[in-house]
Amino acid sequence: MRTGQGVLESTQQESSRFAYSFLPGLLFVLLLWLIHLLAYLTHADLGFLGVFPRHFLGLVGVFVGPLIHADLKHLLSNSFPLVLLSGFVLFIHRLEGTKVIAIVYLLSGLLTWFIGRQAHHIGASGVVYGLAGYLLFRGIFTRDRSALAIAFVVLILYSGLFYGLFPNEERVSWEGHLAGMAAGLVAALFYGHKPTSSVAETDETIKVNAATTQLHVNSTFIPYYLNYTINYTVANNATTTKPFVYTIAPDQAIQQKSTVHQHPSIIRQVRTPKLKQK
Secondary structure: OOHHHHHHHHHHHHHHHHHHOOOOHHHHHHHHHHHHHHHHHHOOOOOHHHHOOHHHHHHHHHHHHOOOOHHHHHHHHHHHHHHHHHHHHHHEEEEOOHHHHHHHHHHHHHHHHOOOOOOEEEEOHHHHHHHHHHHHHHHHHHHHHHOOOOHHHHHHOOOHHHHHHOOOOOOHHHHHHHHHHHHHHHHHHHOOOOOOOOOOOEEEEEEEEEHOOOOOOOOOOOOOOOEEOOOOEEEEEOOOOOOOEEEEEEEOOOOOOOOOEEEEEOOOEEEEEEEEEO
């Protein structure tokens, strides 16, 4: 049971959570720009920090390779997708979003180390492909509306990503793109399942806002013109059909007997914590 104020607050909280989901991706992109700016100002060539396949020291690139970009165009092409896709992942997974991103980040680099050409592979393109692949495969696996909608948006916005999975330019690491897509598939297999609803009964206490409190004048159990608020303890189980019994009793010392009421609902308790004399 929710009041109008409760629904509004829930909507506001969900909107805030959606906005904050994009913050980690934005901070990560700012880090990429800072690294690129420092490299430009110092004329440093950081390409040697990329993934170098099948060499032990090349494993360093698994961790730092996505932080390095060849030029401004390379960085720009990855910035917006990183913010958007990571925000989607963190929004749909409150608890496991960071695990999904970590799997994509590390596994895309590790697979590139196995299948890549003998060259330094740099850039966050593998991570972009991994996040996009995860959202696409998750939509296919779960087939729920939200997942399919996000998968459809990704497919429309980044349909050109599929061309990057095949060799077309010598300077483009198609192996990194393919490894990222494979990492997204693995992440979807582990964390892309549709959450199962728990059958366990949970209780939720909802406080009626003062603005929505009505003036009760039924003198059968409350003195005339007493204004009181009610807290409902609700059993969050739609299968419950048994009637409940609740007692309304003022908290203050008033010459008033408690009244027992019965009503078919899943509300378990109603209490009057506060009374105001009118």
